[in-house]
Amino acid sequence: MNFTVMKATQHLIKTKPKPFAFNTKFDDIITFIEDNKYSHFPVVEDGIYLGSIASVDVIPSKTKTVGDYRYALLPYFVRKDAGWFEILEKCAQFDCNLLAVLDEQNKYVGFYSAEDIFPLLNHTPFMKDAGLAIVIQKHYLDYSISEISQIVETNNCKLLGVFVSSTENGMAQITIKASAGNINEIIQTFRRFGYEIVSEHNQDSYLNELKERSAYLDKFLNI
Structure with missing residues (x-):
């Protein structure tokens, strides 16, 4: 992969806040969701990435933890050297604006925000x-x-x-x-x-000719 492409994306990897664990309380989840407007949040247990959970699946509760939502884990991610197009493709595929990043050893590195990646498209x-x-x-x-x-x-x-x-x-x-x-x-x-x-297109001669014929027919019928 072209180095300039990797450099253009890797510096956008976010490492904070830290990923959630199964014992994370609801208050911490809701703070992350409301402060950042992310569609999902990553879950890591003992350094192993387990997946991401959609924010819409979180039901308000003072007693629940992330572990109570393990049924909703989605195991999607990109590698650390992913290019911007692959990142946007995954965001579209999974309808998300947060994408976990793993290294070659499948260790969690951080996450990409689609909001940070979209501007790269403007430079093409x-x-x-x-x-x-x-x-x-x-x-x-x-x-x-x-x-x-x-x-x-x-x-x-x-x-x-x-x-x-x-x-x-x-x-x-x-x-x-x-x-x-x-x-x-x-x-x-x-x-x-x-x-x-x-x-x-204004320069489309075919459509312009059709419009002229239509205008002529209307004029003829109104005589």
């Missing part, structure tokens, strides 16, 4: 570089990343990023970021390859 070319943003759609089995890349590059643009932003009812919705170029030519090429354009 996909987010910070000026360019064209297009959302296209095609059947999940029919789209091709290599085809998408070829369409963008044959129109004299560089692909800055592409990701599948939605998969519903057998359709894949794909968000594309490309360097500045003739967006109309790119859009029309995607249509020729069977892609539906989901996003709206």
